[in-house]
Amino acid sequence: MQSKSLAGRLPEPPSPIADDGDETRFCGTCAFSSACIAAGYDKPELAELQCLVEHVGPFRAGEHIFRTGDPFRAIFAVRAGTVKTRMVDKEGREQVLGFYLPGEVIGLNAIYPEHFPCDAVALDTAYFCRFSFPAMSALASRIPAVQQHLFRMLSKELGTASLLAGDHSADERVAAFLMDLAGRYAVRGFSATRFHLSMSRGDIANYLRLAAETVSRVLSRFRSQRLIEIEGRELELLNPKKLREIGQALLPE
Amino acid sequence: MQSKSLAGRLPEPPSPIADDGDETRFCGTCAFSSACIAAGYDKPELAELQCLVEHVGPFRAGEHIFRTGDPFRAIFAVRAGTVKTRMVDKEGREQVLGFYLPGEVIGLNAIYPEHFPCDAVALDTAYFCRFSFPAMSALASRIPAVQQHLFRMLSKELGTASLLAGDHSADERVAAFLMDLAGRYAVRGFSATRFHLSMSRGDIANYLRLAAETVSRVLSRFRSQRLIEIEGRELELLNPKKLREIGQALLPE
DNA sequence: AGCATGCCTTGATCCGGGTCAATTCGCACG
């Protein structure tokens, strides 16, 4: 609909939805899928996993999934749409902590404080699986695979949190950001070279700790260097190899 | 011994050691203490907790507790001394991830990859409690309090990891760093206004993503503003209130 | 249609902190 002039070159990719529509088997691409498989689809434990999950949504762009200070009762797996998490300091400045794609999980950082330490805001129309944490925690005690899965998800997020820490150039940050997104889409089975940026330039900049103008300039330069094609929020990676090279300092392995 | 001229003003603080010397009860100030208490000192489960812990050390300054790529088998609680964790990228540049004081735990970020993603290096003579993770994990299945404790430690570390992410001035970073250290010492029962910096200026700078020269300049300025007294690595906070104010954007609540 | 609003892009200017360099200090060493 938008970006008419690019429509021919960049046909709309299929909307990423991590839900096979089968209520019994949950989402095939969901972050919990391995836990579900380990538990066994046929075992009675699965019935319990069924009990503690609840489909919620839709949330419209700008709506909150949870807010800072809300008591922690559940974690959420994104079924469709995109979410940003953010903190707002007392001066009212926003700090974007992360973006979450279909199949990924939000709310893990609330386990310790027992209250959500940040807001979660939908960037477009979004649906979730809501997992009651007390129930999940109890289940984890009985099914080692579920416990292990929770440990792994928590530990994994520890690793990614330190990505944007280093002092890296704007080029490195933006390239790494694009390749990170591409990789995460690829894992869930979506196109790794052509996708829609659900977040504004301002959000990207805030997340990368840059000014929006800088992000804009870097993207323009990447385009002029034929590394990407971009119009509005529709993106195509023309030279992922080179991009990975630029952002390598920030990317895994 | 060192810093003769300051000896009168800054008498050596007691060396921070998180170990009450009672082998049966573990370290009273250790991060696991609440889990131990919850398990109950008298219950048979404690005997199992005993089995999976092992005192290791001493490690001398510069020695590795673990290295990048080592298979993950255990987490370590610092009993005495100080540790830095760091990554070394393929260009050989060091990236300091964190400093760990007596009572704190290292290795949690290795659960997911199953190999340590970073080095842990002793900054001074250090001793540890080594917790076998498979055993710990199994115990967590049987004792909900232990499972909850692991979840909480992981989630807590998620929160602190995002501290140094924001784009903050050198003053903010250094002030927040000093107050963070002070708070962590205070929690373990040591002086919050007078302590020894076990790490070099270079390590501090690397951790804060600043140049060593900048850290040096900021500390000099803080001293000339009568916010701190510092000579070599011996530090006294003269105006913690003001320091907290400067670093507030980076500090909890 | 006409206007407002938000998002994005591009240009001009400025400054915080990085880099390079010189010096000092403390300490281990022969």
Added chain:
DNA sequence: CGTGCGAATTGACCCGGATCAAGGCATGCT
């Protein structure tokens, strides 16, 4: 005792990215 080395401090200079400002281009509202 000097020598050498690493850590720390301080000064001079420079650059990447922030900030300020202006303009384009959608979309939504009246």
